[in-house]
Amino acid sequence: MKELNEKTMQFAQTYVAPHSDQADKEGTYPLESFTALKKEGYMGLIVPEAYGGQGLNLHAHATVIQALAQSCATTALCYMMHNVATMCVVLHGSDKMKEALLPKIAKGEISLALAFSETGTGTHFYQPEIALSKKNENYILNGKKSFVTAAGFVDYYMVLSSTLKKDGLDNWLVPDGSKGVTFQASQWDGLGMRGNASMPMYLENVTLDENDRVGAEGSGVTQVFEVVAPFFITGLAAVYTGVALHINDIAVAYSMNRKYSDGKSLSEIPTVQNHLAQIYKKAQGAKHFTTAASLSGSNMDADALTQIIAARVNASDVAVEVATLAMKIGGGAAYAKRLPLERLLRDALAAQVMAPSTDVLSIWLGKALTNQPIP
Numbered sequence: 001m002k003e004l005n006e007k008t009m010q011f012a013q014t015y016v017a018p019h020s021d022q023a024d025k026e027g028t029y030p031l032e033s034f035t036a037l038k039k040e041g042y043m044g045l046i047v048p049e050a051y052g053g054q055g056l057n058l059h060a061h062a063t064v065i066q067a068l069a070q071s072c073a074t075t076a077l078c079y080m081m082h083n084v085a086t087m088c089v090v091l092h093g094s095d096k097m098k099e100a101l102l103p104k105i106a107k108g109e110i111s112l113a114l115a116f117s118e119t120g121t122g123t124h125f126y127q128p129e130i131a132l133s134k135k136n137e138n139y140i141l142n143g144k145k146s147f148v149t150a151a152g153f154v155d156y157y158m159v160l161s162s163t164l165k166k167d168g169l170d171n172w173l174v175p176d177g178s179k180g181v182t183f184q185a186s187q188w189d190g191l192g193m194r195g196n197a198s199m200p201m202y203l204e205n206v207t208l209d210e211n212d213r214v215g216a217e218g219s220g221v222t223q224v225f226e227v228v229a230p231f232f233i234t235g236l237a238a239v240y241t242g243v244a245l246h247i248n249d250i251a252v253a254y255s256m257n258r259k260y261s262d263g264k265s266l267s268e269i270p271t272v273q274n275h276l277a278q279i280y281k282k283a284q285g286a287k288h289f290t291t292a293a294s295l296s297g298s299n300m301d302a303d304a305l306t307q308i309i310a311a312r313v314n315a316s317d318v319a320v321e322v323a324t325l326a327m328k329i330g331g332g333a334a335y336a337k338r339l340p341l342e343r344l345l346r347d348a349l350a351a352q353v354m355a356p357s358t359d360v361l362s363i364w365l366g367k368a369l370t371n372q373p374i375p
């Protein structure tokens with residue numbers, strides 16, 4: 001994993017970092033970064049080797065995401081969502097679906113996104129309300145998804161719906177360009193994560209068949225809690241750990257380079273040293289916690305779920321805390337947007353609202369620790 005981390009850090013510095021400022025300033029999806037990720041085989045990181053992928057695990061997923069986030073949080077977040085959807089196909093897709101999609105994902109020919117959240121249930125994305133009906137052998141979806149990251153830039157959207165069975169959910173793969181699918185392109189002007197293209201998606205009589213469903217009818221709940229939850233929550237922990245580490249690097253470099261007329265640097269001021277110490281301590285803490293949690297998940301340890309939830313809440317809090325401290329060190333230059341710190345503060349603020357939000361996850365954590373059921 002050390003090698004994968006170093007390789008990805010270097011890759012991200014070369015191919016991802018040069019586009020992060022533009023993605024933020026212009027609110028554009030980092031297409032060039034994804035072209036490079038596809039070319040270098042990253043899209044198939046967790047695709048089994050039998051289908052041409054690298055066959056790596058949850059820990060590798062977190063390692064790559066964290067390294068990408070140290071260059072561009074938006075790229076890391078979009079990539080993370082592709083991996084989550086891919087893992088649902090790997091673990092629940094039919095043989096036919098896996099044979100059709102996984103080799104193409106591994107070759108970087110196609111990518112996926114998650115269309116889960118809806119306005120009516122907000123952060124509780126596992127309670128979809130879009131309508132599913134059946135006509136002869138076809139299934140028909142009608143409704144609206146509220147935030148779909150990478151909308152318009154991927155080949156398939158993973159859409160969660162209720163099921164026609166008595167209980168449960170269905171998880172569908174809707175091909176891009178399907179009749180009845182439209183996006184509200186004007187609707188993404190986020191505070192941070194501005195390259196995400198997280199747009200509302202409308203589904204109007206979108207017609208699918210049995211082969212488009214990921215897994216058995218009603219298996220969406222299992223997928224949400226056994227696949228989406230570990231890969232998504234760990235992925236968010238990794239994104240915001242990467243953001244915190246990035247902030248640490250910027251704060252250290254700036255404090256050494258910013259010199260007063262007497263030749264002394266900011267880094268010689270005890271208060272700044274104290275802030276730097278706090279940032280380092282918090283960012284390193286997040287790094288070790290996220291690493292331990294992702295390893296715990298890969299090993300399927302008994303306490304993996306609580307580790308993962310706690311690491312995600314911790315990394316989210318840490319990213320905002322260190323960004324706020326670093327803004328002090330950056331002073332007027334940071335406030336005037338001459339440093340990327342204000343961008344990272346805005347990116348960090350997304351952590352607390354992304355589903356399941358840190359408030360909801362904290363409640364889940366308290367329940368899990370006291371053996372109470374979580375949704």
Ligand SMILES: Cc1cc2nc3c(=O)[nH]c(=O)nc-3n(C[C@H](O)[C@H](O)[C@H](O)COP(=O)(O)OP(=O)(O)OC[C@H]3O[C@@H](n4cnc5c(N)ncnc54)[C@H](O)[C@@H]3O)c2cc1C
Pocket residue numbers: 081113114115116117118119121122123124125147148149150190192193196198350352353354355356357358359360363
């Ligand atoms: C940058 C970004 C990218 C996103 N990308 C995607 C994507 O690709 N796919 C996707 O499906 N969704 C995506 N989302 C949506 C996201 O995951 C959430 O579903 C969405 O932000 C919820 O917004 P809301 O305003 O409806 O939240 P609300 O549900 O209105 O929640 C508002 C606040 O109330 C709190 N709250 C609500 N219920 C409870 C409770 N029971 N206990 C404690 N606190 C509670 C929440 O924590 C939150 O802070 C994205 C969001 C962002 C910001």
